Amino acid sequence: MKKRLTSTAKYRLTKSKIFFFAVCALSGITMIPLFLILWELVKKGYKQFNISLFTEVAPTSMEAMLARISDSPIPGGILNGITGTLLILALAILIAIPIGIMTGIYLAENQKKRIANIVRSLSDLLQGIPSIVIGVVVYIWVVIPMSGYSAMAGSVALAIMMLPMIIRSTEESIKMLPTSLKEAGLALGGSYTTVVLRVLLPSAFSGLFTGSLLAISRVMGETAPLLVTALGASTINWDITHPTSAISLLIWEFYNDPNLANLVWSSSLLLLLFVLGINLFAKSIAKKWKIQ
Numbered sequence: 001m002k003k004r005l006t007s008t009a010k011y012r013l014t015k016s017k018i019f020f021f022a023v024c025a026l027s028g029i030t031m032i033p034l035f036l037i038l039w040e041l042v043k044k045g046y047k048q049f050n051i052s053l054f055t056e057v058a059p060t061s062m063e064a065m066l067a068r069i070s071d072s073p074i075p076g077g078i079l080n081g082i083t084g085t086l087l088i089l090a091l092a093i094l095i096a097i098p099i100g101i102m103t104g105i106y107l108a109e110n111q112k113k114r115i116a117n118i119v120r121s122l123s124d125l126l127q128g129i130p131s132i133v134i135g136v137v138v139y140i141w142v143v144i145p146m147s148g149y150s151a152m153a154g155s156v157a158l159a160i161m162m163l164p165m166i167i168r169s170t171e172e173s174i175k176m177l178p179t180s181l182k183e184a185g186l187a188l189g190g191s192y193t194t195v196v197l198r199v200l201l202p203s204a205f206s207g208l209f210t211g212s213l214l215a216i217s218r219v220m221g222e223t224a225p226l227l228v229t230a231l232g233a234s235t236i237n238w239d240i241t242h243p244t245s246a247i248s249l250l251i252w253e254f255y256n257d258p259n260l261a262n263l264v265w266s267s268s269l270l271l272l273l274f275v276l277g278i279n280l281f282a283k284s285i286a287k288k289w290k291i292q
Helices: 002-048 061-069 079-109 114-127 133-145 152-176 179-187 192-203 205-220 247-255 262-290
Strands: none
Touching: 002 262, 061 247, 061 262, 079 114, 079 205, 079 247, 114 152, 133 152, 152 205, 179 192, 179 262, 192 205, 205 262, 247 262
16 A cells, blocks of 8 residues: 555646746747747847937938948837837826726626626727727727827727726726725724725735736737828827827838838837846836735
């Protein structure tokens, strides 16, 4: 009997080790494409990664062609894309985060209601809609009534794409909180609104903040909806009612112009660094403010 137990234990230990090494190997395989992408972007984009990239607007095709003929770095940068991305994202955040958080709270507090189930299903469906479809819909809703492309239209498109992730992260974060928090707040005489705003939301801050940052990083590199809403601009623009550029739009424009192709790599590297930075920051916040 003792030998049988020993052989069983050895079998389980061996199976556990095999499974552990298999998981490690598969995890390493999933990281290979990321490192290859980073290496390719760094190798081809570092030459144009200079101070001009952040301080000058995108060059014209003629300027780039003359630089290539003289075998010198392409002049100019992507300042108009950086400022446009910040403007569009700021407006999208102002639209999506309040709506998403309020909707998530409603879903968490009314889990069994029929309308909550409908809203939850629609939110999940919205997450699967292609971005170009959202862009076309926003074109009909915003661009046509405003009689022109604008940063506002681009922000609306990105805000719609951000909503599902913010709603779901808010709902799950609120549901993870112990019911005693809400009960204690109400027992102390606080109104429902006060308990939600001053007790539940601060307690679920980690999930809310992380979900919002991940939603921002998810839409930061979107190009298709901006092509039919924001359109792009060759100059710096802070007017939300006028066409505005973005880093992703500039990458598309550079890709379609052989003279500007070298700027694709530096612009893509910068965009990837932004997304990686936001994701790492979100993980650090989630770890620091982890819900117990």
